[in-house]
Every structure is written in structure tokens, then in C-alpha cells.
Amino acid sequence: MATLAFVPEARKKRAPKGKFAIPDGWVARGFSFEVEWPEDKEVASSIRSQFGGRRYAFNWGLGQVKADLDAHKTDPAHQSVKWNLYAMRKRWNAEKAAIAPWWAENSKEAYATGIADLCVALKNWSDSRQGKRKGGRVGFPKFRCRHKDQAGVRFTTGAIRVEPDRRTVTLPVVGTLRSKENTRRLERLLGKGSARVLNATLSQRWGRLFVSFGCIVENHPRSMPTRERVGVDLGMRSLATIADSDGNIIEVPNPAPLRATLTKRRRVGRQLSRRLPGSLGHSAAKAKLARLDRRCVNLRQQASHQLTTWLAATYREVVIEDLDLAAMKKGMGRRAFRRSVSDTALGRIRPQLTHKMGWRGTQPTVANRWFASSLIHHGCGCRLIEPKRLAKQLICAVTGEPVDRDRNAAQNLRDWPDYASCGSVGATAPFVPGPSSDGTGGGSDAEPLGTWRADVRPPPRRCAVRGEVRTEPGNGRGTPRRGATSSGLTRVHSMATVV
Ligand SMILES: [Zn+2]
Structure with missing residues (x-):
């Protein structure tokens, strides 16, 4: 019956404060199951209430943060609530009786999830502003409305179970839910003691209900690929x-x-x-x-x-x-x-x-982002001619034979970086007939426009490793010359001279 298996003491590792460390030999995995909406209307409305509670806490926290930011502008000595889960939950618990007298109807995890989500959103925004975060700019969090919220409540404590009938899952407060698919792939591991459930997230998408279990699973030895x-x-x-x-x-x-x-x-x-x-x-x-x-x-x-x-x-x-x-x-x-x-x-x-x-x-x-895998001709070294943007068939600049773009790219990647050039193909443009370097090249590689211009080309990495040879641009496939340098166009790493 006890489906929550625990990691034996010997396998437990000390985690840094506030963080869970995955024991050696275990891996983190998620298991998601679609569950039926309960037929009992009260239970169904209780589930919606959990989602609403989560959203309410999120919006409440955001309101506090905004009020704090405004107050700080007029009064620099204003004591703002810190943007972390601990501080915000503390404030929520102090104020919940006054602002949400119905709070006891929902699990405390519902509010905790909302506040945790807000903290993540604020951190992403602040990291993005300070340039600490990769990717596109992240905006300041917005208030969530009922129609657009991606509802999901994460339970970390209480009765989280996958029942042995392999059809039922149990969550705290919500109770039992019937899974639409067999839960065997998780239940079997739990039964053997080789998985442990850390949390369960109940979420709604397309009007349907899902439960996903965040687990750690014993990593059984797998055969090495042949x-x-x-x-x-x-x-x-x-x-x-x-x-x-x-x-x-x-x-x-x-x-x-x-x-x-x-x-x-x-x-x-x-x-x-x-x-x-x-x-x-x-x-x-x-x-x-x-x-x-x-x-x-x-x-x-x-x-x-x-x-x-x-x-x-x-x-x-x-x-x-x-x-x-x-x-x-x-x-x-x-x-x-x-x-x-x-x-x-x-x-x-x-x-x-x-x-x-x-x-x-x-x-x-992972091959270098600036490696133009689809435009270097594998086995020839020329820069392929694109008859049309993003064309499937490219043309060899030397022999004129058609070359399949994707196959050529895959072959180039397979031999990267031993065989391939690590410089941008833009550098070979002056002496290989091809379309003008007007910055409209690219295709599925999505080299940013700059890659075609030698002046903004990033410094080649991984040079002089594993048989990289630099050559004079004039004799592309002739005698290799070590350490040819100088700016932009004259430095060429021709793949043709290697191998
Ligand atoms: Zn060629």
C-alpha cells in the first residue's frame, strides 16, 4: 500500500540549504498522467477553487511588489517585502485572515505555488534586466486573469500516492482522481523502491486535468550504445x-x-x-x-x-x-x-x-553556432551556391553538381570539428564564385546576419586543435601554412586541406 518509497539512508546526500540533492545513481524524472474530472460537482469545484487560490496569491503578491516599488520611489526608507518565497509566504500568512477569509478552503500549497511562481517571474525579469539571463527580454509579471492563467497547483507534502490499482492517484485536499491511462510505468518503480515522488502538480490544460509527478528514479544500468x-x-x-x-x-x-x-x-x-x-x-x-x-x-x-x-x-x-x-x-x-x-x-x-x-x-x-554546416561542401570545401534562399538543392561551386542541403549539413556536423572549418564561410567569399554576401543567407542554420561579414565575425574557437590547419586564402586547397593571421578576410580555415 505504501507507494511512497524512500531512498535508503545510505544513499542520501547532504543537500545545500534549501536545495534537494539527487542521490548518486538516481536521476530526476517526471511522470504525467491525464486524470478525469471528478463527477462529484463539489470535488470538481474544489479543484477549481485550488486553481483560483493559486491565482489569487499570485496577484496579491504582485500587488504588494508594485505597491512597494511605488512607495520606494517617494520614500527611499520604505521597508519592501523581499522577493523570495520565504518572505512573501510569511507576509501572506500574516495577512491572509484579513484579505482572504476563505483561505482555509484551499490547500496551503495552492497559495505557496502562486507565490513561488511570482518569485520565479520576478527573478526572471530582474535577471533579464541585469543581463544575467540568456534569451529574449523578460517582461515584468502581469496580473493573471481567470481565462488566461495556466493553472497548476504543486503539492509537496501530504498524501501523494499512486495507488496499486494503477488507475487511481491520490492528492492532498483534492482526494482520489481516476487516471485516464494506466499508471504502471510509475507504480512499478514505486513498488520496487526504485522511485520516490517529490511533488505532484495538478494542472488544467484545454479544459482537461493532468497530474504530473516530479520523481527521482534509480538509474538502472543501461547498455552502452553500439x-x-x-x-x-x-x-x-x-x-x-x-x-x-x-x-x-x-x-x-x-x-x-x-x-x-x-x-x-x-x-x-x-x-x-x-x-x-x-x-x-x-x-x-x-x-x-x-x-x-x-x-x-x-x-x-x-x-x-x-x-x-x-x-x-x-x-x-x-x-x-x-x-x-x-x-x-x-x-x-x-x-x-x-x-x-x-x-x-x-x-x-x-x-x-x-x-x-x-x-x-x-x-x-554542440557544434559552434558560427559553423555554417549547410553551406560548406562536405568533402570538397567550397562554399555552396544557393540558387534560391533556403533552397534544398545547393550547387557545388567547383564541379557544379547538386548537393542536398540537409544531408550535407548532417555530414559536416558528424565530422565536426576535426574535419570542418571553424571559420565562417563568409571568409571564403572573395575567391569562390557565389551569391553576394548581402547578409540574406542563412537558412535553417539561422546564422545571424553578422556571420557573413568578416568584421563582426566572432573569434574562431577550437582552432589549432585536432588537425585544424590554416591556409593562405589564395591557394585554398594548396599548401597549408601555420598561423596565418591578420584581420578578417585573409584568415581562412579551409576544410579542404585537412584529411
Ligand atoms: Zn564543392
Whole structure:
């Protein structure tokens, strides 16, 4: 019955204050199950009440922070509440009786989740402002309204159980919920004592209810992958083009679920806009749209999980690109292109791969962002000519033969950095006939515009390692010369001279 297995004392490690340390040999994993909305109306409304409580605490905290910021402007000696979970919860507990006399109806975890979410949002904003955070700028948190809030309450204490019938999950305050799918994959581990539940998050999406368990799981020994090395070119035509060290090329199709459902979505969207809010027809159209959304999300998830699981289990070394997806979504031409970028969801692949390879003690190799994998001709070294932007078939500048862009990129990545040049291909432009370096190149690599100009080119990294040879630009594939330097255009790292 006791499904909460605990880590034996000997395996416990001392964690830094306030942090949980994963014991050696264990890994963090999440298990998510969709559960049915309870038929009992009272229980269902209690669940909605938890979500509301969470949102209320978030908005209350944000109100406090804003009031503090305003007060600080007029009176620099004003005592503001600190932006951490501990201080804010303390203030909440002191004030809850006055501002939310109904607080006892919900779990304390509901309010704690709201405040914790606010603290994360504030930290992200402040880190982003100070330049400590990667990625796009993060805005100041906004008040959440009922219709737009991504509701989710995280329980960390109390009765969190996956029952042995493999259909029922138990949460504190909420009680038992029936899972729509078998919970075997978690229950089995809990039964054996090789998993431990740390928290459970109850959340709502597309009107459906989900419970996800944050667990630590004993990392059972896995067989080492049998194959050596592989280069993975991520893209939108096919999700991934894979070139391995045995010479195989594998193309993984892109499900592109948004593109597949776009026509349908437009039709349903029109239906929705024609119907009266609050009517049965309106809610039916809304549900239809949500169903399409959900299907898209699931298809993307399935594709990336299958790809990353297979890669991690098959290859010891996986070379992937360091894609600047934020830039691809922002600046790259047509709207349909940017939509495809989002539709493909390339951003999830690298973290998933890192996570799954970690179970076997390996790590993916990430190629330099400035390495123009699709425009350097593998095995030739020329800069390929693009007949059209983002063209699939490129043309060799030396022989004029057609080259498949994605396959070429995958092969380049597989041999990175031993074989490939670490300089930008823009540097070879003056002596290889090709399109003018007007900064409109790129394609799925999304090299920012600057990469084509030698003056803004970042200093080449990893030079002089593992057979990197620098050559005179004039005799591209001739005699290698060590240590050729000087600014921009004259320094060329030709891949043709290596190997
Ligand atoms: Zn060529």
C-alpha cells in the first residue's frame, strides 16, 4: 500500500540549504498522467477553487511588489517585502485572515505555488534586466486573469500516492482522481523502491486535468550504445537528417502538425467567431479548437521523444547544432517560415537529448553556432551556391553538381570539428564564385546576419586543435601554412586541406 518509497539512508546526500540533492545513481524524472474530472460537482469545484487560490496569491503578491516599488520611489526608507518565497509566504500568512477569509478552503500549497511562481517571474525579469539571463527580454509579471492563467497547483507534502490499482492517484485536499491511462510505468518503480515522488502538480490544460509527478528514479544500468558517432541536422523539411559514422543517412520526417491542421483551424476559428459566447455552440467550437491544439502538442512531443530516445540509445557521440531559435522566430523572412519554426519545436530536442544521454553518462556535442554546416561542401570545401534562399538543392561551386542541403549539413556536423572549418564561410567569399554576401543567407542554420561579414565575425574557437590547419586564402586547397593571421578576410580555415 505504501507507494511512497524512500531512498535508503545510505544513499542520501547532504543537500545545500534549501536545495534537494539527487542521490548518486538516481536521476530526476517526471511522470504525467491525464486524470478525469471528478463527477462529484463539489470535488470538481474544489479543484477549481485550488486553481483560483493559486491565482489569487499570485496577484496579491504582485500587488504588494508594485505597491512597494511605488512607495520606494517617494520614500527611499520604505521597508519592501523581499522577493523570495520565504518572505512573501510569511507576509501572506500574516495577512491572509484579513484579505482572504476563505483561505482555509484551499490547500496551503495552492497559495505557496502562486507565490513561488511570482518569485520565479520576478527573478526572471530582474535577471533579464541585469543581463544575467540568456534569451529574449523578460517582461515584468502581469496580473493573471481567470481565462488566461495556466493553472497548476504543486503539492509537496501530504498524501501523494499512486495507488496499486494503477488507475487511481491520490492528492492532498483534492482526494482520489481516476487516471485516464494506466499508471504502471510509475507504480512499478514505486513498488520496487526504485522511485520516490517529490511533488505532484495538478494542472488544467484545454479544459482537461493532468497530474504530473516530479520523481527521482534509480538509474538502472543501461547498455552502452553500439554505434560510434552521428551528426544531426535539425530542420523543417525533415525534423532531422542524420548522418552516422557508418555512412548511413537517415531522414526523420517532420510531423508539422500545425501546418497539417491549419485549414481546419481556420474553419473552426470562423465558426467560433460566429457563435454567441456562452452558448452551447460556442463551447462546442471552442472544444473543437482545443482538440486541434492538443493534437498538435502531442504529435510534436511524440516526434521529439522518439528521435531523442533513439539517438541516445544508438550512438555514443551525437553532434548537434547550436541553433538560435529566438532569432529564427524573429527575423527570418516570411511569416510562414517563422510559423514553421514554431511548429517544428526544435528547441525541445537538445534538452531532451542532453537529459536522456545523461542516463548513459554521455553528452551531446554542440557544434559552434558560427559553423555554417549547410553551406560548406562536405568533402570538397567550397562554399555552396544557393540558387534560391533556403533552397534544398545547393550547387557545388567547383564541379557544379547538386548537393542536398540537409544531408550535407548532417555530414559536416558528424565530422565536426576535426574535419570542418571553424571559420565562417563568409571568409571564403572573395575567391569562390557565389551569391553576394548581402547578409540574406542563412537558412535553417539561422546564422545571424553578422556571420557573413568578416568584421563582426566572432573569434574562431577550437582552432589549432585536432588537425585544424590554416591556409593562405589564395591557394585554398594548396599548401597549408601555420598561423596565418591578420584581420578578417585573409584568415581562412579551409576544410579542404585537412584529411
Ligand atoms: Zn564543392
